[in-house]
Amino acid sequence: xKILVAVKRVIDYNVKVRVKSDQSxxxxxxxxMAMNPFxxxxxxxxxxxxxxxxxxxxxxxSVGEAKSEEQIRSAMALGADRGILVTTDxxxxxxxxxxxxxxxxxxEQPGLVIMGKQAIxxxxxxxxxxxxxxxxxxxxxxxxxxxxxxxxxxxxxxxDGGLQTLSLKMPAVVTADLRLNEPRYAKLPDIMKAKRKxxxxxxxxxxxxxxxxxxxxxxxAAPADRKAGIKVADVxxxxxxxxxxxxxx
Amino acid sequence: xxxxxxxxxDLEFMLYELFDAESLIQRPRYQDHDxxxxxxxxxxxxxxxEKYFLPIRQKLDTEQPTFDGTQVHTIPELKTAYDAVxxxxxxxATADYEHYGMQLPPIxxxxxxxxxxxxxxxxxxxxxxxxxxxxxxxxxxSPELIERWVKPMREGRFAGTMAMTEPDCGxxxxxxxxxxxxxxxxxxxxxxxxxxxxxxxxxLTDNIVHLVLARIKGAPKGVKGISLxxxxxxxxxxxxxxxxxxxxxxxxxxxxxxxxGHTSTALSFGEKxxxxxxxxxxxxxxxxxMFHMMNEARILVGTGAAVTALxxxxxxxxxxxxxxxxxLPSCKDPLSPLVNIIEHADVRRMLLAQKxxxxxxxxxxxxxxxxxxxxxxxxxPEARQQAHLLLDFLTPIIKSWPSEYGPKAxxxxxxxxxxxxxxxxxxxxxxxxxxxxxxxHEGTTGIQSLDLxxxxxxxxxxxxxxxxxAVMETTIAEAQAWPRAAVHAQALQDAVKVLKDTTRTLxxxxxxxxxxLVLANSVTYLELFGHVTIAWLWLRQGMxxxxxxxxxxxxDDVAFYQGKMQALQYFYHYELPKVAQWSALLVSxxxxxHDMQPEWF
Numbered sequence: 020x021k022i023l024v025a026v027k028r029v030i031d032y033n034v035k036v037r038v039k040s041d042q043s044x045x046x047x048x049x050x051x052m053a054m055n056p057f058x059x060x061x062x063x064x065x066x067x068x069x070x071x072x073x074x075x076x077x078x079x080x081s082v083g084e085a086k087s088e089e090q091i092r093s094a095m096a097l098g099a100d101r102g103i104l105v106t107t108d109x110x111x112x113x114x115x116x117x118x119x120x121x122x123x124x125x126x127e128q129p130g131l132v133i134m135g136k137q138a139i140x141x142x143x144x145x146x147x148x149x150x151x152x153x154x155x156x157x158x159x160x161x162x163x164x165x166x167x168x169x170x171x172x173x174x175x176x177x178x179d180g181g182l183q184t185l186s187l188k189m190p191a192v193v194t195a196d197l198r199l200n201e202p203r204y205a206k207l208p209d210i211m212k213a214k215r216k217x218x219x220x221x222x223x224x225x226x227x228x229x230x231x232x233x234x235x236x237x238x239x240a241a242p243a244d245r246k247a248g249i250k251v252a253d254v255x256x257x258x259x260x261x262x263x264x265x266x267x268x
Numbered sequence: 269x270x271x272x273x274x275x276x277x278d279l280e281f282m283l284y285e286l287f288d289a290e291s292l293i294q295r296p297r298y299q300d301h302d303x304x305x306x307x308x309x310x311x312x313x314x315x316x317x318e319k320y321f322l323p324i325r326q327k328l329d330t331e332q333p334t335f336d337g338t339q340v341h342t343i344p345e346l347k348t349a350y351d352a353v354x355x356x357x358x359x360x361a362t363a364d365y366e367h368y369g370m371q372l373p374p375i376x377x378x379x380x381x382x383x384x385x386x387x388x389x390x391x392x393x394x395x396x397x398x399x400x401x402x403x404x405x406x407x408x409x410s411p412e413l414i415e416r417w418v419k420p421m422r423e424g425r426f427a428g429t430m431a432m433t434e435p436d437c438g439x440x441x442x443x444x445x446x447x448x449x450x451x452x453x454x455x456x457x458x459x460x461x462x463x464x465x466x467x468x469x470x471x472l473t474d475n476i477v478h479l480v481l482a483r484i485k486g487a488p489k490g491v492k493g494i495s496l497x498x499x500x501x502x503x504x505x506x507x508x509x510x511x512x513x514x515x516x517x518x519x520x521x522x523x524x525x526x527x528x529g530h531t532s533t534a535l536s537f538g539e540k541x542x543x544x545x546x547x548x549x550x551x552x553x554x555x556x557x558m559f560h561m562m563n564e565a566r567i568l569v570g571t572g573a574a575v576t577a578l579x580x581x582x583x584x585x586x587x588x589x590x591x592x593x594x595x596l597p598s599c600k601d602p603l604s605p606l607v608n609i610i611e612h613a614d615v616r617r618m619l620l621a622q623k624x625x626x627x628x629x630x631x632x633x634x635x636x637x638x639x640x641x642x643x644x645x646x647x648x649p650e651a652r653q654q655a656h657l658l659l660d661f662l663t664p665i666i667k668s669w670p671s672e673y674g675p676k677a678x679x680x681x682x683x684x685x686x687x688x689x690x691x692x693x694x695x696x697x698x699x700x701x702x703x704x705x706x707x708x709h710e711g712t713t714g715i716q717s718l719d720l721x722x723x724x725x726x727x728x729x730x731x732x733x734x735x736x737x738a739v740m741e742t743t744i745a746e747a748q749a750w751p752r753a754a755v756h757a758q759a760l761q762d763a764v765k766v767l768k769d770t771t772r773t774l775x776x777x778x779x780x781x782x783x784x785l786v787l788a789n790s791v792t793y794l795e796l797f798g799h800v801t802i803a804w805l806w807l808r809q810g811m812x813x814x815x816x817x818x819x820x821x822x823x824d825d826v827a828f829y830q831g832k833m834q835a836l837q838y839f840y841h842y843e844l845p846k847v848a849q850w851s852a853l854l855v856s857x858x859x860x861x862h863d864m865q866p867e868w869f
Contacts, residue, residue, distance in 0.1 A: 033276075035824060049822055089304045096308060204315040207357030207370045210308045214300060 020130035020189075021076045022065045025120055026058040026094050028087040029140040038241045045140075045239060054090040057135025059097075060195040063202040064165060065133050066098035073167060076100045080123055082116045083107055088218065095213035096205035102218040107230055115223070115230050117149035122226035124154055129190060131172065136161050136194040147194035157187040160194040271586030273317060273386045274578055277828055278627060279310070279379050282634055285812050292373045297645050306376045312356055313380035320349035321388030328389055328529040329698050333470070335521045340469045340531060350394060350472045353384065354424030359395035360402070367406070368422040374641045375634055378571060382630075385572055386579035389702050391529035394427055394467050396568055401428025401479055404561040405498070408549045416508070417477050417498055427473040430561055431462040431480040431499075431535060438464075439715050441555060442490040446482040446537065448497060448545060457542025458482050458499050461519070461534065464709070468533030469501070469518040474510060476501040479561065480537065480545060481554050488552065496554030497545035499537060515543040526701025563659075565710045566667035567640060570633040573674030573706040577626035580681035580699040584622065587685055587694075588615050609684070618684050622677040623831070624839040628802040629670035631809060636666040654735065661724050661732025662801070664716035669798035671706035672713060678703050717794035722787055725771060726778075733771065740764055740804045747807055750814045752833060756807055756840045763800050763844055766851045770796065773855045781857060788862040789854055796850040803844045810836035 030036060030045070031053040037046045054062075065077045079099040081087040084106065091102035105119050124132065137144035151158035159165075159174030163182065166173040172187040177196045205213075223230055251257045262268045283289045289306065292298045324345040333342045353359055361377045363369025372380075384392045402421040405413055420426040437443045446460025458480060462468075469476065478499045487493030503511040519534040537543040549557055592606035609615045639662070642655035678700040682689035689696045707713045725733045741764065747757035774793065777786045813832035821829065 037823065046822070049825070092304060093308060204312045204319075204356070205308050206355065207309060207312065207361050207372070208368075210305050210312075211300060211370050214305065 020074055021078060021127055022068060022074055023120075023124065023127060023129035023132045024058075024061050024065045024077060024079045024094065024099060025116075025132070025134040025146070026062065026079055026081050026087075026090050027055045027135070027138045027140075028052050028081065028083050028090045029055045029138050032056060032139060038239050042238050042240060044236065052086070052089075054093050055135050055138045055140075057137060057139070057195055057197070058090075058094075059135075059202040060197070060199050061133040061135050062094045062097050062099060063200045064162075064193075064195060065131075066203075067200065068131075068165070068167060069098065071167075078103060078127055078129065080105065080120065082111050082119045088220075091218060092213045093205065095216045095218075096210045097203060098209075099216075101216060103221065104218060105221045105223060105226065107223055109230075111223075111230060112232055112234060113143050113145035114149055114233055115228065117146050117153055118228045119223060119226055120146070120150050121153045122228055124150070124156075124190075130170075131167075131189060132156070132192045133165075134192070134194055136196050147192050151192040154190075154192075157189070157191040158193075159185050159187050159191060161196040162193050163196050163198045165193060165199070271583045273314075273322065273383055273582065274575070275582055276314075277824075278578075279382065281809075281812070281828070281832075282627075282631060283375065283379050285816070286631060286809060287375060287634055287638055289373060289375050292375075292641075292645075295645050295647065297371055298373055300371070301373070306373075309361065309370075309372060309376060310380045310383075313358065313383045316349075316352055316356055316358065317383035317387035320345075320352050321384055321391060324349065324391075325387060325389055325529075325695065326692070326698070328391060329526075330692075332523060332528050333521055333531045335469075335518060339471060340518065340521065340533075342470060342472070342531070346391060346529070347472055349388065349391060351424075353392075353395055358384070359399060359424050360422045362399070363402070363422055367402075367418065375638045378634060378637045382571070382575045382578070385575045389529045389698065390527040390572070393527075393530035394470070394472060395424075397430065397467055397565070398424075398426070398428040400561045400564045400568065401430065401477060403564060404479065404557060405548065407560055408496075408557045409498075413498060413546060413548065416504055417500070420475070420508075421477060425473060426475040426477050426500075427467055427470070428477045429465055429467050429479065430558065430565070431465050431468070431478045432558065433462060433464045435461055435463050435534075439712060441481065441494065444481060444483065444494065446480065448482040448484045448495060448547075449542070450484075451542070456484075456497060456545040456547060457538060458497060458545040459538030459542055461536055463534045464522065465533045465535050466530050466709075468531065468535050469521075470531050474502070475504070478516065478535070479548070479558070481558060482545070484551055491555050493552055494554040495551050496548040496557045498548060499543050499545040503544060515540045525704060526698065527705050562710060563663055564640070566663055567633060567636050569706050569710045570629070570636065570666045570668075570670040573670035573703055574626060574629035574633050576699050576703040576706075577622065577670070577674035577677035578630055580678040580696055580703075581619070581622040581626045583694070583696055583699075584681035584684035584689075585610075585619055587688075588619060615684055618680040620835060620838040621842070622680050623835045624806070624843065625673040625677040627809070627835060628806055628839060629673055631805040632666055632802060633670060635805065636662060657732050657735050658739065661727075661736050664711075664720040664724060664794065665798050665801055667710060668707065668713045668716040668794060669802060671703075672795075672798075673802075674706060675700060675703040713794065714791060717790035718787060720797065721774065721790045721793050722783075726775065736801075737764060737768070740800070743804055743808055743811075747811055750811055752814050753807060753811045753836075756803075756810060756836060759840050759844060760800070760803050760807055763803060763847050766847050767796060767800050770851045770854050777857055785857060785859060785862050789858060792850050792854055796847050796854070799843060799847055799850075803839060806836045806839045 031051040034051050039046045068074050077099040078101050079091050079094040080103045081091050082105045088104050134147050147160055161177045162174045163177050164175035170189050172189050172191050174185045176183045290303050293301050327343055331343050333340055360369045361372040362374050398421050402418045405418050421428050434444050448456045448458050451457050480497045480499045481494050483493050484495050500514055501516050503514050505511045515538050517536045517539050519536045522532040524532055588610040591609050593609050639655045639659035643652055646652045681696040685694055688694055744757045744761050747753040809832050813829040817829045
């Protein structure tokens, strides 16, 4: 069985994000980029499943700018076998990425697709669900535990108020939640080996996918600075402020 | 949020902006690499440091190694951390592919290891010394020695040490008495005592490979009669399997002021019938071979000192930004809110001094590390020769300036935390204790100063000295193009002139005055040369920062580069003027210490 893992290049979580002065987007010039943390968890899970046996190959895909090759190499250093880079002109919408992944799924016929539940840049939380809908594969999103048993997949998902256990028929799409695993770090020889693993470079056109922005960003603004607190004289004053200033009551 | 172990932005600056490590991938040895592989290695170093070393740093300090008469016990977490470092490939990252390495440029390995060094106190010493030991054998050992000892060291199954110091002979190795005698079976038997052997015994690896300096029976007196031997803790059979215990006994462990992550041992060789030893290279050339390891170890000492200073700086900086205390002198209102102590100018003085010392020292050790690489891998024979010349000359400064000013930085970190820095709730007192070893081992500051003034300066018609000053003068010329740097370039030019005048006077005095008098203030000369060298590296950092500021960088980067410019200014206003005072003392051949009599104390 093949596992397909999708990874996204995003702004490093340590970087303090700044908004461009024209408020069109966040400023990404000369900013450190990294693999989306949820995607790292997805890669780790695929590697663990392969280590348990029954998985022949892990293919890692990234859709985005050419430099996303770095994130594919990182995933290969952690244990993925082969990479596919699909380059786009500019940022790709969730739907464009889902359609691209659909085209790759049709070509590669993986038994399982694992991806992060969301990317920390735009926090959309859409691509996995869209891919499931487009391909008709079963979906188990926000997974905190995955077990393969023949052609059945048991997914424990994190939902409001507890855990839900699903039994899915494969092929299936699973999106990784934070507690699925703790990703490993790359060993030095594996970093070098990753450079020699095969990597296919494609464009959207090669896969017959048309990039479409169905969502328009109107304005990007930084959150308001948190103001210093004040002391109120009594409960009545507090209630008054909550009602009339904060308008939360 | 916890203080960062190191500042990743600064490491990036040093590696890519100051020393242009990315250009190394042009060299055949590094052609498989790119900036991405470098960054991945650094990320792994940081992860290993945070996962395995940082959590045990304090425990390593408080729970010292013990010896039960048979075995050395260290905290079990140290073995876990050691194994993780080995399994990650870190212990032999710079080695050749065929020797389990990844042919990583040493300057990149230095930056990646800095995280492990900062987070693990001195625990990295086991793998660092093993690597240096293996490098020596790879260069000077026979193919049989390499096959039998280097291979398992590269794999992390064996550890390596260097065994030089004896109870009656430390700095003056010419007087060592450990002996070697060729036995009837054609193997040498080693007899003698060695002390302060770092990593001399432990249970982290299957075996320990000691590189022992000893005197073959009948060898000439002094340094010309010293040979080098591989003396393993456990003998190894022809098939590579472990055999009997060699006649090497642990006489005891030393209990150190700091650096407690790394055992310090007294070893007794040949208490029974002589420890079996294997000669490295030729007889009587042992000290020459050992200098291969010692020069590498001297850069490691400088690195350890600089990194400990860097991490102490980061810790005290984080503390100063979040500790409210007092008000500014201009504020007379007792009801006004407290300010964080970083608002006080004197606290900023202590932070700036740490920044100037620590980042200046780290730039120096990275420069030295790059020279040690250039020596072997630079494009042309001329460039390799030039690197060798510069490194050979600068080694005493690379070893001793960070070792002297690193602890000074840690001293200031304690002062920033004040009472809280004096207790072990915070690691700054440990940093100080750890760092205090560095002016002592691998040649004390006094030894380094004699090496510089009496050997390195006059050597080969002043070739190393002239080459070093030429490199500085090139920077001074380049700095003219940058208005802010140019101001400091003038000051550096003046300091270089002071250095030249002082050197000329001392070299002249060596011909006309008693040599003991001329060398009496050699440490002051080392300080003078060290300060000029650090000032030069700060000027280079300032030039990079000034150029970057012109390109309208990210606001975070503007602050970062301004910080570099301010630290440059600090060093030039507060430190560099000291060279005039030191020079005055030196050129007058001040005899105060020379003439002092023991009875007068």
